[in-house]
Amino acid sequence: MAKRYWLMKSEPETYSIDDLERDGWTYWDGVRNYQARNFMRDEMRVGDEVLYYHSNASPPGVAGIAKVSKAGYPDFTAWDKRDSHFDPKTSKDDPTWMMVDLAFVEKFPGVVSLDTLKNTPELEGMLVIRRGQRLSVQPVEAAHFRVVRKLGRKAGR
DNA sequence: GCCAACGTTGGC
């Protein structure tokens, strides 16, 4: 199957692109939304590329690129009582929540801000700039991905 | 910190 592209949101206070660069890879735990879960469980494949989006940041925007290094598997933090994402309704026999692993690819020299995304005509229709769009994992068109990467590589220069 | 938008829960 052809490589696909995604956008994933993280609050930099919780886990930023710098954290990912330092660690090299991470597991994407804590997603507790069915639509986002379905993307990770059913559609994300190893090698897919991901726009790493900083939400609740100033400015919010795409900070770099990651890639999927492991396809969907159960989010074990859902079973951990001490974890903030603990979900008492799910069991190990029938996991509700899934996650993927992400590997660091690149950090942009500057953030491609939400404002820039909104003001770039080639990005019209991108989900992340749609009002009220809260999905933390969302598909991105290949053409949009390339435009954002180009903007990112020259951002802050 | 505020609040609009949205998803989920639960009473009926």
Next chain:
DNA sequence: GCCAACGTTGGC
């Protein structure tokens, strides 16, 4: 199955 109440997301 409806829908009000509630919790969360995320821009500002």
